[in-house]
Amino acid sequence: MRHLNTALFTLAILAASPLAADSDLVIHDPWVREMPPVADNAAGYMRIENPSDTDRSLVDAESDLFGHLEIHESVEEDGTMRMEHREELVIPAGGEAVLEPGGYHVMLMDRHGDPLKEGDEVAFTLIFADGHTQEVVAPVLRHGPDGEADDDHHDHHGDHHGDH
Ligand SMILES: [Cu+2]
Numbered sequence: 802m803r804h805l806n807t808a809l810f811t812l813a814i815l816a817a818s819p820l821a822a823d824s825d826l827v828i829h830d831p832w833v834r835e836m837p838p839v840a841d842n843a844a845g846y847m848r849i850e851n852p853s854d855t856d857r858s859l860v861d862a863e864s865d866l867f868g869h870l871e872i873h874e875s876v877e878e879d880g881t882m883r884m885e886h887r888e889e890l891v892i893p894a895g896g897e898a899v900l901e902p903g904g905y906h907v908m909l910m911d912r913h914g915d916p917l918k919e920g921d922e923v924a925f926t927l928i929f930a931d932g933h934t935q936e937v938v939a940p941v942l943r944h945g946p947d948g949e950a951d952d953d954h955h956d957h958h959g960d961h962h963g964d965h
Pocket residue numbers: 844873874884906907908
């Protein structure tokens with residue numbers, strides 16, 4: 802009986818730990834930019850809050866709707882926006898990381914299904930360096946939560962993806 806109890810207790814810990822880890826990061830206002838019909842790639846944005854006392858590091862992401870996801874940062878060079886692949890995005894302890902047009906984003910690449918349209922929702926999973934994961938369900942928006950203020954970035958972003 803004692804062995805059985807120990808086994809059950811271990812299972813309970815294994816089952817509970819991913820949930821406990823998930824709950825210490827808070828995803829705010831996730832959204833994915835509506836795609837032009839010809840595009841295979843889309844960009845996802847959000848704010849990730851880390852109320853814990855350890856730095857966390859976003860290293861990857863995956864989605865059933867896309868073949869390949871990457872962490873990108875848009876950088877301006879000689880007046881032109883382009884995107885660079887980043888190995889990680891650190892969310893500092895007690896702080897936050899902001900993914901927004903013109904900066905960091907989750908790049909959803911190699912679309913499997915129909916292009917994303919405003920009103921759709923996209924589910925993807927954030928993967929952290931410590932092995933924990935976080936599910937995100939993001940609405941697809943044409944202009945983002947702030948309206949039209951970021952349209953300049955959008956145009957550059959869209960142009961870049963057309964080159965793929
Ligand atoms: Cu990108």
